[in-house]
Amino acid sequence: MSEILPKFDFTERRRFPIGLTVAVAIAFGILCFLGVWQMKRMAWKEDLLARIEALKTAPAVPIGPVLADAAKGSNVAWTRVEVACRPASLPPLSLAYGIRDGDMVWRAQALCGVESGPYDLILVDRGVVTELTGQVEAPARAFAEPGQVTGVLIPLAQLGGDRAKAVAGLAGRKPAPLALMVERETPAPSGVAPAPLPAEITNRHLEYALTWFGLAVTLLFIYAAMLWRRLRP
Structure with a gap:
């Protein structure tokens, strides 16, 4: 009976996933870039709002x-x-x-x-x-x-x-x-x-940045779990 069962090579399961690692690294870099970009947008928006506030009394x-x-x-x-x-x-x-x-x-x-x-x-x-x-x-x-x-x-x-x-x-x-x-x-x-100013100016860039950074951290946890499951004895 044992002679007809297929043999399973456990070394295949333990092989390091190079392709998956590259894909995760690229995705992680993109998510971090988007988070940093939103932080820069937040700084720009805060400066804009400060200028508009000062404009109210500026001659x-x-x-x-x-x-x-x-x-x-x-x-x-x-x-x-x-x-x-x-x-x-x-x-x-x-x-x-x-x-x-x-x-x-x-x-x-x-x-x-x-x-x-x-x-x-x-x-x-x-x-x-x-x-x-x-x-x-x-x-x-x-x-x-x-x-x-x-x-x-x-x-x-x-x-x-x-x-x-x-x-x-x-x-x-x-x-x-x-x-x-x-x-x-x-x-x-x-x-x-006359309508010189935007009707409404929102500043939710910190929220967006935290979302992108959160997705990046979540991706790392998922990758680590998959890697541990794949390489464990």
């Missing part, structure tokens, strides 16, 4: 020196500035799509000529066209060019979409890599409600 300053600092590499995001826009002498910009309070909105935007400094143009986000809220498509709308504007600066890269494309490729012009989010405008365009 508006002339835009020229602020843009000069931006050209030198300074972080001027969320600085409250004021500017008397010169005519840009360029075609008007189309409305920009956005989401606010869960609704689809269309934001009026224009180009503001800057009198002095390293840049001669800046994109002005004038606010939400109230009657177009919730519409999937927006008709062409024309507004007068901006005049006296007070608002906060935001890097174009943070706005996403086609904002940067709106000022790219303007021959002979030097547009700022920032957008001026209008708080107050004189004269104010009819039917446009």
Whole structure:
């Protein structure tokens, strides 16, 4: 009877799982990377929230020196500035799509000529066209060019979409890599409600980071248990 039973090689069971180890190491590295990235995002978000909190009482300053600092590499995001826009002498910009309070909105935007400094143009986000809220498509709308504007600066890269494309490729012009989010405008365009700040800014990055790190530790425990079961006598 013993002669017909297959023989089992126990050395196969005890062989070190190289492929599994490599896969676990890669997954562990990815999870740790995501955790560290979320910690960096948390630091960025805390700085952002601190800037917005300070913005509540900050006076508006002339835009020229602020843009000069931006050209030198300074972080001027969320600085409250004021500017008397010169005519840009360029075609008007189309409305920009956005989401606010869960609704689809269309934001009026224009180009503001800057009198002095390293840049001669800046994109002005004038606010939400109230009657177009919730519409999937927006008709062409024309507004007068901006005049006296007070608002906060935001890097174009943070706005996403086609904002940067709106000022790219303007021959002979030097547009700022920032957008001026209008708080107050004189004269104010009819039917446009200024909306310079996000409706809600959450900071759950610590929670996300702990989740990724927790998954990494869990993966190590599972791998250790599998390895112990595989290599035990």
